[in-house]
Amino acid sequence: MELIEPSSGKTSSPKDLLPAVPFRKKRQGRLGAILRFPFKTRRRRWFTFGVILVLLILIALPATAGVYLFFQVRGFPALGSELNNAIKDQDLPRIETALGAVDSQLAKVETAFSGMFVFRLVPLVGDYYRDGMHALKAARLAVDTGEEIVTVLRPYQETLGLVQGFGSQITVEQRLQNLLDTLPPLADKLDLVWTNIPLIKEEIQGINPSRYPEDFRGIRIRFWLSEAQNILDETAPIISRGREILEIAPALLGSPKRTYLVLFQNAAELRPTGGFITGFSLLTIKGGTVLANDFHSGAYFADHYPPELGFSPPKPLSKYLNVGKWHFQDSNYSPDFPTTARTILAAWKKSPLPKVSGVVALNTAVAADLLNLSGPIRIPGYDLDLANTGLPEDCLKGERNFTSGNLICRLEFYVEKAPRSSRGTEARKKILDLISDAVIKKISNSSAEIWPRLVDFIFKNLDQKNLMIYAAAEREQKLISDFGYAGEVRESTGDYLYVNDSNFGGLKTNLYMQETVEQSLQELEDGIWRKTVKIRYYNPVPYDGWLSGYYKDFVRIYVPQGSKLVSVDGAFQIWTYADTWSTGIQNPAGWKEFGKTVFGAYFAVVPQKEYFLTFVYDLPSSFAKAMKDSSEYQLLLQKQSGTNIGLVKVQIGDTIETVDLSQDREITIPLGR
Structure with a gap:
C-alpha cells in the first residue's frame, strides 16, 4: 500500500514512516529520578512544585531578613553617637x-536576625550566625543594664548634677558630698547591673575577632571586637x-570625717617608695570636702x-647617709609601700600627733599633673622674676606662675636657692603648703565639668x-591591694624583676637621670636558665652642685626566690x-624579702658619662620546668614609684x-618563635 503525501504529491510506503533509530525512553533528570513516585503525573508535578517552593521560601526568608537587617543596622552609628554624647554631657x-x-532599634534588628535562623546550619556561615547571636545578646544585656542604671539614678539626677546645664552649677566639692550621700542606697539597687556585666x-x-577583617568601610571591626573583650x-x-x-x-x-597622713616624696631625690620625704600634711576630709590641710x-x-622611728636604721642607710638614727624623712626604706606605711604608723601612734586613718604617698609627678588639671597658679611671695638667675630652661618658662612644666625646678629653687631677702627663705618649705x-581650692x-578629668587623673596616677594608698582598716586595705593601688611587691608565678634605686647623697x-634596662636569657646545658640584667644610667646635665651631681645609688633587684647570683659588674660594693x-x-643566694630573692649594689655615676651595672644570675630550676611545661616565658616587671626607668x-x-615601664607590665613570649 502506498500513501500520498499531500504537501509533495509523492507516494511512500508505511515502512518509510518508521524512525531511523531504535526507540529510547527520554532520560530523566536527577530531580526526576529523586522524585519518582508511583503517583499520577499531575500529583508528581504538584509535589515537585511544592518542594521547590519550600526551598525558595527557605532561601527568600533569610535573604529578605538580611536586607531588612542591613537597613536596621545602618541606623545604629547615629544612635550610638547620640548616646555617647549624652553620657559625655552627663x-x-x-x-x-x-x-x-x-x-527600639535593637528590637528591630533582633526581629530581622531571627529570620536568618537557617544559616546556623550552614557550614562556615553558621560560625558568623552564632557570633551575631552573641553580639545581639550582649547588646540586649547592655541596654537593659543601662536602663536599670538610669532608673536607679533618676531620683538623684538633680542632686548629682545629671541634668542639662545643672552640672555647671554644682562644684566638684558639692558633687562629691552628694555622691557620697547617694552611694550607700545605690549599692542595694543595682543587683541587675552586678548580674548582667x-x-x-x-x-x-x-566572638572570635580573627574571623573578621581589619577594616570594613572605615570600621575597624577586628580592633573594636578585641578592644571590647580587653x-x-x-x-x-x-565590676565583680x-x-x-x-x-x-x-x-x-x-x-564620716577622717584624717590621712599625706607624704610628699621628692622624686628628684629618688628613694624606695618614690622619693625623699620632704614634708607631710595632715589632710582632714569630710564627705569628700577638704576641711583642713x-x-x-x-x-x-x-x-x-x-x-622618731625609735630604732637603728637599716645598714645601707647608716653607711651611705652616715646616720645613726632612723629619721622620719628616711622612713620609706622598704620598696613595699604597705611595709613602709606600717613602719611609719607604728612610730606615729607613739607620738602626740593626731590619729590618722591611713597613709597616702604622693611624688612630685602628681603635683605637676595637678597643675595640668587646675591650670597655672601664682603664689604671692614666690613669684620672683627668674629671667637672670641662670636657672635651667624649664625653670624659666611660665613667667611668674607655677606650671606643670616648671613646678619641680621652681620648688627646688625656692627651697634651696631663694635669695635671703625673699619670703621663700623665711619659711621655705611652706611653699608646698x-x-x-x-590647687585644692x-x-x-571648679564646676563639675572637671569631674571626668579628675577621675582620669586619680586612676592614671x-x-x-x-x-599610693594604705588604709589602717583591714577591709579597706584589702580592696586597695586587690585593685593594685597599694604599691606593694606583687606575687608572681613566672619570672620577676623589680629594680629599686635609692639616691643616697x-x-x-x-x-x-635617664635609665634603661636590658634583659637576656640563655638556657644552659643542664636546663637552667641564666639571666643577664644590664642597667644603663646617664645624666646629660653638667655638674652644678645644686641639682645635678655625682649620682650615688644603692640599688636592689628583686628576682624569683631561689635565684643564684653569678656575677655583678659595675658595683663599688655588692x-x-x-x-x-x-x-x-x-x-650567691642573696637574702629573702616578700617572697623574692634580693641582690644589692652600690655605685656612683659621673654627670654626662654613661654607666652600666650588670647582674648575672641563674633562675631556679622550678622556673625552667614551668617554662618547659607551658612552652612560654612569662615575666612580671614592677615599676618603682618615681623611677627614671623608661x-x-x-x-x-x-x-x-x-x-x-610607666606602670607594672606583664610580658608573655611563646618559646620556639
Whole structure:
C-alpha cells in the first residue's frame, strides 16, 4: 500500500514512516529520578512544585531578613553617637531618651536576625550566625543594664548634677558630698547591673575577632571586637566587686570625717617608695570636702617625737647617709609601700600627733599633673622674676606662675636657692603648703565639668604609682591591694624583676637621670636558665652642685626566690646579705624579702658619662620546668614609684620585646618563635 503525501504529491510506503533509530525512553533528570513516585503525573508535578517552593521560601526568608537587617543596622552609628554624647554631657534625661531609641532599634534588628535562623546550619556561615547571636545578646544585656542604671539614678539626677546645664552649677566639692550621700542606697539597687556585666563579658568573649577583617568601610571591626573583650577583662575585677566599692568608698572619702597622713616624696631625690620625704600634711576630709590641710616639713615629726622611728636604721642607710638614727624623712626604706606605711604608723601612734586613718604617698609627678588639671597658679611671695638667675630652661618658662612644666625646678629653687631677702627663705618649705592649698581650692571651686578629668587623673596616677594608698582598716586595705593601688611587691608565678634605686647623697640628679634596662636569657646545658640584667644610667646635665651631681645609688633587684647570683659588674660594693656588703659575692643566694630573692649594689655615676651595672644570675630550676611545661616565658616587671626607668627590653633567643615601664607590665613570649 502506498500513501500520498499531500504537501509533495509523492507516494511512500508505511515502512518509510518508521524512525531511523531504535526507540529510547527520554532520560530523566536527577530531580526526576529523586522524585519518582508511583503517583499520577499531575500529583508528581504538584509535589515537585511544592518542594521547590519550600526551598525558595527557605532561601527568600533569610535573604529578605538580611536586607531588612542591613537597613536596621545602618541606623545604629547615629544612635550610638547620640548616646555617647549624652553620657559625655552627663545629661540623664537625654541618656534615657537615647537608650530608648537604641532599645527600639535593637528590637528591630533582633526581629530581622531571627529570620536568618537557617544559616546556623550552614557550614562556615553558621560560625558568623552564632557570633551575631552573641553580639545581639550582649547588646540586649547592655541596654537593659543601662536602663536599670538610669532608673536607679533618676531620683538623684538633680542632686548629682545629671541634668542639662545643672552640672555647671554644682562644684566638684558639692558633687562629691552628694555622691557620697547617694552611694550607700545605690549599692542595694543595682543587683541587675552586678548580674548582667559578667553575662555581657561572657557573650562578647564568645566572638572570635580573627574571623573578621581589619577594616570594613572605615570600621575597624577586628580592633573594636578585641578592644571590647580587653576592656571587659580589665574592668571585670572592679565590676565583680561593685557593691563592695560602693559600700567602702564613702568611708575612704571621709564619710564620716577622717584624717590621712599625706607624704610628699621628692622624686628628684629618688628613694624606695618614690622619693625623699620632704614634708607631710595632715589632710582632714569630710564627705569628700577638704576641711583642713596642715602641712609640715619632714623635721616637724622629730620636733614632736624625738625618738622618731625609735630604732637603728637599716645598714645601707647608716653607711651611705652616715646616720645613726632612723629619721622620719628616711622612713620609706622598704620598696613595699604597705611595709613602709606600717613602719611609719607604728612610730606615729607613739607620738602626740593626731590619729590618722591611713597613709597616702604622693611624688612630685602628681603635683605637676595637678597643675595640668587646675591650670597655672601664682603664689604671692614666690613669684620672683627668674629671667637672670641662670636657672635651667624649664625653670624659666611660665613667667611668674607655677606650671606643670616648671613646678619641680621652681620648688627646688625656692627651697634651696631663694635669695635671703625673699619670703621663700623665711619659711621655705611652706611653699608646698601654699601650692597644695591653692590647687585644692581651685579644683574644689571648679564646676563639675572637671569631674571626668579628675577621675582620669586619680586612676592614671594610681596606675603609675605616683599615688599610693594604705588604709589602717583591714577591709579597706584589702580592696586597695586587690585593685593594685597599694604599691606593694606583687606575687608572681613566672619570672620577676623589680629594680629599686635609692639616691643616697646624689643631690637632685634624678631630675635628669635617664635609665634603661636590658634583659637576656640563655638556657644552659643542664636546663637552667641564666639571666643577664644590664642597667644603663646617664645624666646629660653638667655638674652644678645644686641639682645635678655625682649620682650615688644603692640599688636592689628583686628576682624569683631561689635565684643564684653569678656575677655583678659595675658595683663599688655588692650586697648579698641585707646588712653586710663586700667587694665580691659572699652569698650567691642573696637574702629573702616578700617572697623574692634580693641582690644589692652600690655605685656612683659621673654627670654626662654613661654607666652600666650588670647582674648575672641563674633562675631556679622550678622556673625552667614551668617554662618547659607551658612552652612560654612569662615575666612580671614592677615599676618603682618615681623611677627614671623608661624602656625595658627583654630578649630570649631571637625574640625581643620592648615595653615602656610607666606602670607594672606583664610580658608573655611563646618559646620556639
